[in-house]
Amino acid sequence: MGLFDVLLGNASETDADAVYEELSPVLAETETVVSAYKLVRDLIVFTSSRMILIDKQGLTGRKVNYHSIPYKAITQFVVETAGHFDTDSELKIWISGQDSPVEIELNRNASQGVQKALATQLFG
Secondary structure, three states: OOHHHHHHOOEEEEOHHHHHHHHOOOOOOOOOEEEEEEEOOEEEEEEOOEEEEEEEEOOOOOEEEEEEEEHHHEEEEEEEOOOOOOOEEEEEEEEOOOOOOEEEEEEHHHHHHHHHHHHHHHHO
């Protein structure tokens, strides 16, 4: 992840094996990490059965919020790609039973990977 992306808070792809090691205590026995995107300290993780939004809170990051979204609960998603002068893309995910979408900022390179991961898990 480039320094510019860190300063802007944009997510970029990170090593799925390292994320699996970190999350192994909270993953189901047969669950695997397909891909992961890092946003400074936070993570967007696509597993074989769900998407996990990980929010590390506080100065030390010891308090962690795990928002687990089963793929079957995702009703639609939108990725707005970056333009010529933009450095970021925006992901919006609608979850059944919620009126407003979950919104996540991505960097230009991560948007295609996120779209592919969601499409593979939802439609593949």
